[in-house]
Amino acid sequence: MTFSTPTAWLRNALSLSLLLAFGVAQAQDAKIELNTEQWQAMGIQTAQAQAVQQVPSIPLQAIAMMSLQSMQSFNSPLDGQITELLRVHGEVDAGDVIAVLDSAQLVVMQTELLGVISELEVAQKSLKRTQQLNNSGVASTKELQATQALVTQLKSRLSEKKESLRLAGFSQARLDKLLKSNQTQGSTLQIIAPMNGQIEEMQVRLGERINRNQPLFSMGSIDPIVLDVRVPLAMRTQLSEGMAVAVEGFAEQGRIRHMENQVDALTQTFEVHVVFANPQRQILPGQAVTVRFLIQQQQAFRAPLSAIAQFDGSSVVFIQTAAQEVAAQMVQILQMDAHNMYFTAQDFDAQTPLITQGTTAIKLALSASEEGE
Numbered sequence: 001m002t003f004s005t006p007t008a009w010l011r012n013a014l015s016l017s018l019l020l021a022f023g024v025a026q027a028q029d030a031k032i033e034l035n036t037e038q039w040q041a042m043g044i045q046t047a048q049a050q051a052v053q054q055v056p057s058i059p060l061q062a063i064a065m066m067s068l069q070s071m072q073s074f075n076s077p078l079d080g081q082i083t084e085l086l087r088v089h090g091e092v093d094a095g096d097v098i099a100v101l102d103s104a105q106l107v108v109m110q111t112e113l114l115g116v117i118s119e120l121e122v123a124q125k126s127l128k129r130t131q132q133l134n135n136s137g138v139a140s141t142k143e144l145q146a147t148q149a150l151v152t153q154l155k156s157r158l159s160e161k162k163e164s165l166r167l168a169g170f171s172q173a174r175l176d177k178l179l180k181s182n183q184t185q186g187s188t189l190q191i192i193a194p195m196n197g198q199i200e201e202m203q204v205r206l207g208e209r210i211n212r213n214q215p216l217f218s219m220g221s222i223d224p225i226v227l228d229v230r231v232p233l234a235m236r237t238q239l240s241e242g243m244a245v246a247v248e249g250f251a252e253q254g255r256i257r258h259m260e261n262q263v264d265a266l267t268q269t270f271e272v273h274v275v276f277a278n279p280q281r282q283i284l285p286g287q288a289v290t291v292r293f294l295i296q297q298q299q300a301f302r303a304p305l306s307a308i309a310q311f312d313g314s315s316v317v318f319i320q321t322a323a324q325e326v327a328a329q330m331v332q333i334l335q336m337d338a339h340n341m342y343f344t345a346q347d348f349d350a351q352t353p354l355i356t357q358g359t360t361a362i363k364l365a366l367s368a369s370e371e372g373e
Contacts, residue, residue, distance in 0.1 A: 030311065030328040030366055031321070039324050042365075044358035046320055049303040049350045055334045055342045056246055056292035057235065062227035062274065064287045066198065066220035073218045077168040078103040078189065081209045088202040091222070091281065092193040098217065099191040099204070105212070106168065110184040113161040117182070120154040127151050197221040198285065225283050227254060227274040229291060233263055236270065238295050245274045248290040252277055256293070292337070302340050307354045308333065311363055317345075318355035318362050326355060326362055 034042070080103030087098045130147045133139035165175060169192060174185045200218045204210060227247070231239070236259075245254040254276035263270050274291060276283065283289060307317045308331075316328045331343040355362065 032326045032362060032365060033322075034324045034326065036324065042358040042361035044326075044361075045356050046353035047304055047307070047356045048352075049301040049307075049317075049348075049354055051350045052300050052302045052342065053296060053298070054244065054294035055297040055300050056337055057238070057295055057335065059248070059290045059292055059337075060229050060231060062229040062247075062289050062291045064225050064283045064289060065228055065285050066200070066222055067224065067226045067275070068220075070197065070221035071200065071218060072194075072220065074191075074194070074216050075213045076101065076191075076204075076210045076216050077212065078105045078109075079210070079212050080105065080187075080189070082204050082206055083188070085202070085204075085206045087193075087199060089199050091198050092196070092219070094193055094195045096193040097190045098193055098199070101189045101191060101210075102187050103189055104187060106170070106189050107184055107187045109161070109165055109168065109170075110178055113158070113165065113178070114182060114184070116154060116158045116161055117179075120151065120158060123147070123151045123154050191216060193219070195219075195221060196223065222281055222283075222285060223278040224275045225278040225285070226257070227276055227283075227289060227291060229272045229274060230264070230267065230269040231272050231293075233268045233270060235293070239272065239293055244294040245276075246292045246294055247274075247276060247283075248292075250276075250282075253294070254291070297334065297342075297344075300334060300342055300344055301348065301350055302342050303354055304356050305336060305339055305341050306356045306359070308336075308341050308343075309359045309363060311366065315343075317343075318359055320353040320355065328366075 078101065080101040082099055083102045084100035085098075086100070087096060092098070127144075127147045127150075130139050130144050134141065134144045162175065166172070169189050171190075178185050197219045198221075200220055202217045203215045204217070210216075227245075239256060239259060241256050241259060243256045245256060247254055254274040256272060257275040258273040260271035303317065309316050309318065311328055314330050315333050316330055318326050319329050321327045329345055329348060331345040331348070334342040334344060336342070
């Protein structure tokens with residue numbers, strides 16, 4: 001006798017050797033007892049299922065965007081003219097120079113600070129002299145108090161002038177040099193990125209004269225980044241804010257931050273925002289990624305995708321119930337991904353080995369048993 005295909009040979013060989021050992025091939029109670037040679041001939045391999053508390057949803061596409069909470073608009077600290085534009089778009093790190101402003105107002109502020117320093121030096125000398133005169137009874141206590149009040153006032157003004165320069169973006173190094181040399185440190189001011197992020201819009205041009213508080217640029221952070229997902233309305237009851245979200249290609253998980261309370265009439269979907277840590281900036285605004293919501297599920301299991309089979313119209317896994325005995329276990333498939341399936345089953349023990357290779361041979365043998373009945 002000859003066989004047209006290896007499958008036909010395997011089917012006939014198994015039907016001859018196993019027919020007497022098989023019971024009625026029903027999905028609920030089908031069972032096979034094998035000898036060592038049969039086990040090896042079928043190429044059977046096993047693995048164990050894992051009990052899980054989360055089951056991934058169907059894959060959904062998300063579009064990355066900057067968090068609206070991180071978006072900030074930055075204004076010019078002084079009047080002046082833009083003499084350099086070093087960054088007009090893209091990613092920047094905190095401390096990067098965005099632009100250079102030439103400002104006569106900056107020189108005026110430095111001059112005013114030096115003026116206060118001079119006044120303070122004079123007042124402090126006057127205070128010292130008044131204290132000496134008061135000790136000798138020449139100057140009254142009232143005169144001493146007035147001189148002390150003037151010194152206190154000038155110190156306060158000096159602190160304000162220093163703080164004004166700092167708030168304008170005048171660096172500490174330049175301020176220290178200004179105080180040490182008692183000379184102004186030029187009219188140029190570097191506009192510095194205050195945080196890591198991405199410039200969203202540059203609102204000035206090179207050479208433009210600008211006023212104090214005029215918008216310069218807006219930027220936002222891309223760590224964390226927000227993933228905007230359009231979700232079918234039928235899934236809404238399964239989701240909640242704070243729920244974990246798997247992002248394809250990443251071990252880290254995101255979390256649902258916001259669920260929109262309005263449904264798109266055309267697509268019958270609603271908007272969900274997922275916040276995702278992005279320290280390496282691997283996801284950029286506008287990038288499309290695939291996400292799965294991790295839905296809570298009691299008494300669920302995960303197993304390799306190769307363990308699932310269809311038998312007698314039912315989804316089953318084949319379990320090793322004894323040393324060389326295989327039985328069919330009906331399961332309810334909850335979800336599948338590229339490598340795993342998620343299922344529930346009645347009276348299923350996760351410690352029981354699952355057949356992950358050789359399921360086709362087992363199905364052929366069971367079918368052969370049915371034909372022999």
